[in-house]
Amino acid sequence: MKDAVISPPKGRPREFCVDAALTSALRVFWTKGYEGASLSDLTEAMGITRPSLYAAFGNKEALFRKALDLYEREKLEYMHTALDAPSARGVAERLLQGALENQLSNCDPKGCLGVISSVACGSEATSIRAEVLERGAVAKRALVARFERAIEEGDLPEGTDTVALTSYLIAILQGLAMQAGAGATRAELEGLIAVSLAMWPKR
Numbered sequence: 001m002k003d004a005v006i007s008p009p010k011g012r013p014r015e016f017c018v019d020a021a022l023t024s025a026l027r028v029f030w031t032k033g034y035e036g037a038s039l040s041d042l043t044e045a046m047g048i049t050r051p052s053l054y055a056a057f058g059n060k061e062a063l064f065r066k067a068l069d070l071y072e073r074e075k076l077e078y079m080h081t082a083l084d085a086p087s088a089r090g091v092a093e094r095l096l097q098g099a100l101e102n103q104l105s106n107c108d109p110k111g112c113l114g115v116i117s118s119v120a121c122g123s124e125a126t127s128i129r130a131e132v133l134e135r136g137a138v139a140k141r142a143l144v145a146r147f148e149r150a151i152e153e154g155d156l157p158e159g160t161d162t163v164a165l166t167s168y169l170i171a172i173l174q175g176l177a178m179q180a181g182a183g184a185t186r187a188e189l190e191g192l193i194a195v196s197l198a199m200w201p202k203r
Contacts, residue, residue, distance in 0.1 A: 021046040026067040034128045088150035096193045103180035172196045
């Protein structure tokens with residue numbers, strides 16, 4: 001879909017870049033959450049009409065899933081590369097530092113899109129919430145597997161509860177996003193990271 005251009009039906013001469021429109025939709029969802037983003041908010045930000053939105057992306061739910069894919073590709077890439085760190089602590093450091101830099105970016109909204117959308121509770125958002133939670137579960141399983149490997153390699157102590165350790169790390173990541181969204185400074189967030197890593201299991 002890179003650099004694709006959608007041409008509206010005959011009688012509507014307007015054209016638009018799908019990638020640019022999707023980026024705009026992502027910012028709306030990221031700022032307002034799934035339920036808070038109205039179709040009017042989305043079409044205004046994307047610079048398109050509702051028929052064009054439906055033609056290019058399907059309904060609001062389908063648009064959100066495409067925006068979530070974009071979010072994971074562009075904003076959460078550090079989560080994939082973190083798993084390649086040579087130590088379990090290195091994985092945690094890369095995750096926390098990547099999250100910090102994301103939150104301090106001047107060009108994106110603050111907070112975590114997954115957290116914002118997973119706490120949605122209206123009937124309209126049921127399937128979206130399930131989607132976000134399942135994607136989070138996939139990431140959690142990958143972390144658990146990485147920490148299990150760390151035990152086998154002698155990098156984590158025998159008997160380490162890898163599920164609990166992963167849940168702890170995810171809770172710190174989510175808390176960091178929430179505090180950044182509430183206006184926490186770099187120094188405050190770096191302090192949170194330092195204290196969290198100080199509690200990391202020792203060999």
